[in-house]
Amino acid sequence: MLMEKERQELVDYGNRMFADGLVTLTSGNISVYDPETGYMAITPSGIPYAETRPEDIVIMTLDGKIIDGARKPSSENQLHAAVYRVRGDARAVVHTHSTYATVLGIAGQNVEAVHFLLPNVMGRADVPLLPYVTYGTKELADEVREAMKETPAVLLQNHGMVAAGSSLADAYTRASAIETTAELQWRAECIGKPRLLTEEEAEETYRSYSTMYGQKDRKK
Numbered sequence: 001m002l003m004e005k006e007r008q009e010l011v012d013y014g015n016r017m018f019a020d021g022l023v024t025l026t027s028g029n030i031s032v033y034d035p036e037t038g039y040m041a042i043t044p045s046g047i048p049y050a051e052t053r054p055e056d057i058v059i060m061t062l063d064g065k066i067i068d069g070a071r072k073p074s075s076e077n078q079l080h081a082a083v084y085r086v087r088g089d090a091r092a093v094v095h096t097h098s099t100y101a102t103v104l105g106i107a108g109q110n111v112e113a114v115h116f117l118l119p120n121v122m123g124r125a126d127v128p129l130l131p132y133v134t135y136g137t138k139e140l141a142d143e144v145r146e147a148m149k150e151t152p153a154v155l156l157q158n159h160g161m162v163a164a165g166s167s168l169a170d171a172y173t174r175a176s177a178i179e180t181t182a183e184l185q186w187r188a189e190c191i192g193k194p195r196l197l198t199e200e201e202a203e204e205t206y207r208s209y210s211t212m213y214g215q216k217d218r219k220k
Contacts (some may be wrong), residue, residue: 001068002057007054007055010057013030014146022176028097030092031080032036040061040081041059042074043057044069045074076140079097080093082144092170093163094141094172095163096179104155113125116202120206122153124202129157130147132157153176
């Protein structure tokens with residue numbers, strides 16, 4: 001079975017995404033990309049995450065040719081392919097319908113740097129919002145492709161959120177952090193006007209996170 005490890009990873013993260021409340025029912029989709037073969041593994045259309053098995057994952061090229069798998073791929077396969085085409089560093093894409101990010105998108109707002117968590121995972125001070133385009137269309141894929149030349153994640157108005165990463169763990173962490181920040185922003189807006197990190201503060205926290213946080217500088 002082609003991309004067996006990646007198929008299992010998609011099944012595992014799909015269940016995690018559902019359990020974490022980043023999607024409901026059969027909404028959302030995730031994929032991983034192998035630049036050596038040019039193959040993308042993506043979740044199937046309309047199958048509940050708890051019922052998805054590794055053999056249900058679809059292997060396809062970025063131009064839409066199915067290489068392996070009997071299932072119909074996610075309706076957003078063009079969107080995922082568009083991200084891989086425009087972001088040479090992307091190896092995974094997570095598309096969620098998470099509540100607070102979606103609420104802000106419906107309200108016409110970006111997710112902003114109300115907390116240093118956002119610039120840490122974004123490398124910038126916001127998650128930009130794209131105007132509404134019908135899901136599953138080439139038009140939506142084109143809009144996402146253009147926007148993600150400049151950002152690793154975007155909000156989709158009246159729809160959800162898309163995040164790319166260097167691995168599935170990286171993309172998932174970004175999507176989760178964006179949802180957490182969106183909730184903080186929404187809650188802060190309920191009681192007043194949130195203070196946003198300045199561009200300088202956002203850049204400083206990103207530099208700190210990139211160079212000092214975690215075990216990066218541990219000496220052997």
